[in-house]
Amino acid sequence: MPKSPEQKDGSENQTPKSNFIDSFFTHFSTTKPKMKRTVRPFFILLLLLVFIATLTSRAILRKGILSIELEARVFTRDPPSLNATLLHHAAVEIGEEKTRREIQQLLDGNFASQARHRTFVSWRRFIHHDGGDKTYPATLRSPLFYRYWIDFRRVLHDWARKRRFQPGIMAELTRSVKVPIDRYNKAVNVDSGDLKKYSSCAVVGNSGILLNRNYGALIDAHEFVIRLNNARVDNYESKVGKKTSISFVNSNILHLCARRSGCFCHPYGANVPIVMYICQAVHFLDYTVCNASHKSPLLVTDPRFDVLCSRVVKYYSLKRFVEETGKGLEQWGSAHDGALFHYSSGMQAVMLALGVCEKVSLFGFGKSAAAKHHYHTNQKAELHLHDYEAEYAFYRDLMEGDKPIPFVSEKFKIPPVVMYR
Template sequence: MPKSSEQKDGSETETPNFCCIDSFTHLASSTKSKNNTFPMKRTVRPFFILLILLVFVATLTSRAILRKGILSIELETRVFTRDPPSLNSTLLKYAAVEIGEEKSRQEIQQLLDGNFASQARHRTFVSWRRFIHHDGGDRNLPATLRSPLFYRYWLDFRRVLHDWARKRRFQPGIMSELTRSVKVPLDRYNKVNTNAVDSGEKKYSSCAVVGNSGILLNRNYGSLIDAHEFVIRLNNARVDNYESKVGKKTSISFVNSNILHLCARRSGCFCHPYGPNVPIVMYICQAVHFLDYTVCNASHKSPLLVTDPRFDVLCSRIVKYYSLKRFVEETGKSLEQWSSAHDGALFHYSSGMQAVMLALGICDKVSIFGFGKSSSAKHHYHTNQKAELHLHDYEAEYAFYSDLVDGRKPIPFISEKFKIPPVVMYR
C-alpha cells in the first residue's frame, strides 16, 4: 500500500490505488508518484481511450468478416458436393405393390395341395408324369401317388416349392448374399481352390453379360467378351457361327423357367447348347415350372441353380420403378393407369435385366454386350424375330442400365451398404 501524506493540520489522506487498472490508463494517471513520474495531460487521455475503442471495434469486425467468409466457403462446398437427387417416394410406394401377389399365393397353395385342374398346370403335370412313365388319369382330378418313383419326385417338388414360397419376400440386402448362393456352388463344381473363410466374399474379377440383341451383328466383340473371367449368356442363344460377334466362352447359361419347360419335353431333359458341363442358373416365371426343375435337376451333370426368390422380388421392384417413372414422364397420365398399359400382373423383368443384376452381385467389374435395339436390327441376333414382348418394358430397363453406367445415381430398393461395381455398356 502506498504511504499516506500528512497535511498541515496533521490529518492523513490516502493516495488512490491504480495497480489494477489497465496499463494504458496507468500511463494516463494524473497522480504523482514519489519517483517523480510526469503526469499525462488531460487533453491526451480521451485520445487513448478512443484509440482503445477503435481497436476493439476493429477486432470484432474482422472476426465477423472472417466467419462470414468461412460460412460462404462452406455453403459453396455444399452446393458443389451436394447429394445426388433422391428417389421419388411415391414411385417407390407404387413399385413395392405386387399386383398379382394374391393370385400367386393361391396358385402355389393349389400346387402344394396337388390341384392341377387349370389347363396350363395340367399340361405341365402331364408332361412331368409321362417323363417318369405314369400316363393316364383324369385331367380334372388332383395328382395321385402311383409309385415309389412318383412319390419321391412328388416330395421333392413340394419341398422345393414350399421353401421357395416361404422365402419369397422383399429383402434389400439380398445382393450381398449372391456370392454365397451362386458363386460358391459354381466354384465347388469347377473345383476352384478357395479358402473357406473368403469363399463367400471373393468375386469374379470381370464379367461379361451377353444379351441377344441384333445389334451384336454390327460389331466384332467376340475376343473382347471371351477375355472376361466369367461370361453369362441368355436363354440358350446360339454361339455357333457367331463366334466373332459374340465369342464362344460360356461360364453359365442364364435362362427363365419357360426355357427349361421346353427342355423338359426332350429326351433326357436336354438343355445344354453350350455343352452338358456348363451350369444353368434359372429364375422361376411360374411356380408350376418347379415340376420341370425337379425332373431336370436329377438328370443334369452340371449344377441347375434356381435364383433366390428374394432376389427375384428385388429385380421386379427395380424394373417397375423405372417403368412407372417413364410412364408418368412420357404420358403425363396417373400412376393408376400404368397397370392397364403394361398388362398388369403379367408385367415382368427380362432375363437380361436379372442377369445384369446377378453380375452386379458376383463380379468386381461388369461389361454389358448386346443390350439395346436399332430400327435396322433384329430383336435377336440368332433368330428372325423383330417384335418385342409387351410383357417387358425394355426402355425402362435401358434407363436402369444407363444409371448403372453413370455410377452416381441412386438405384431404388438396393441397400446402401451394397457397393455397385463399375459397369460398362458396349453398343
C-alpha cells in the same frame, strides 16, 4: 470548510450509473492532473482501435466459417433423390394374391389351372427316368414318382416362404450363386470362406445389334461370361464369342427342355451350369425332374432377388410412363398388363453380374430399327410384358454410377458398368 476542485466539479453527486470510462479518466486526472489533456484522447483512440479490430476479426471469422460451409455443401452435395411416390407404387405387386393362391393349389396337388399339368395324375406322363440306353416313365404308383412329388413340394414351399423383399440380398449373391459354381469347377479356396468376386464379367444379350460388330474376342477375354436363354453361338463366334460360364434362362426355357428325352437343356455343353429364375410356380415340376439328372449345377435364383429385380424395373417403368404420357400412375397397369408385367431375362442377368463381379460389361443390349430383335432368330416384335425402354434407363444409371438405384441397399457397392453398342 472549502471544497476541493473535484467536489466543485460535482464528483460527490456521481451515481452508480456513471459511465465507466468517464470515472476512469476522472480518477486518472485526479492522481495525475498534468497529463489529463494528453492521456484521455490517447486512451479513447486506443479503445476505438480495439473495438474496430474486434469487429473486423469477427467479420473475418464469420466469413471464413461461411466459406467453409459453402465449400462443404459443394463437395458433399447429396445425390439425386428417389421419388417416394414411385417407390410406393413399385412395391405393390398386383398379382401377389393370385400367385399365393396358385402356390397353395400346387402344394395341395391341384393342377386344374396350370395348363399342361392339369392334374397330379397327368403329370406322371412327363416324368422320365434315365436308365442307360432306355428311358422309363415314372408311373403313378412308382416310388420314383412320389420321390419327385415330395421334392417338388419341398422346393416350392421353401421358395414361397422366402419370397419377400430384402434390400440386402445383392450382398448374398456371391455365396448363393458363385460358390456352388466354383465348387463344381473345383476352384481354389472355394470352401475357405473366401467370397472374392469374379474380376470381370460379360453379360451377352441377344439383340440383333450384335451382328453389327465383332465383339467375340473381347467377350471371351472376360473371366466370366453369362449367356441368355440358350442363344446360339455356333456360326456367330466372331460376333458373340464362344466362351460360356453360365447359361442364364427363365423357367419357360427349362419347361421346353423338360419335354426332351433326358431333359436336355445344354446348348453350351452338359458341363455348363444353368441359373434360372421362376416365371410360374408350376415350373418347379420341370425343375424337380431335370435337377435329378442334371450333371452341372441347376440353380434357381433366390426369390428375394426376384422380388428386388421386379421392383427395380417397375420403378423405372412407372417413371417413364408418367414422364412420357403425363397420365396418372393408376393407369400404368392397363398400359403394361400389370399382373403379367415382368423384368426380362437380360435385366436379371445384369443384376446377377452386379452381385458377383468386380467389373461388368454389357453386350447385345439395345435395339435398332434396322436390326432384328434377336441376333439368332427372325423375331422382330418385343414381348409386351417387358418394358425394355425402362430397363435401358436403368442400364444408363448404372453406367453413370452417381445415381441411387431404387430398392438396392445403400451399403451395396455397385461395380463399374460399361455397355458396348
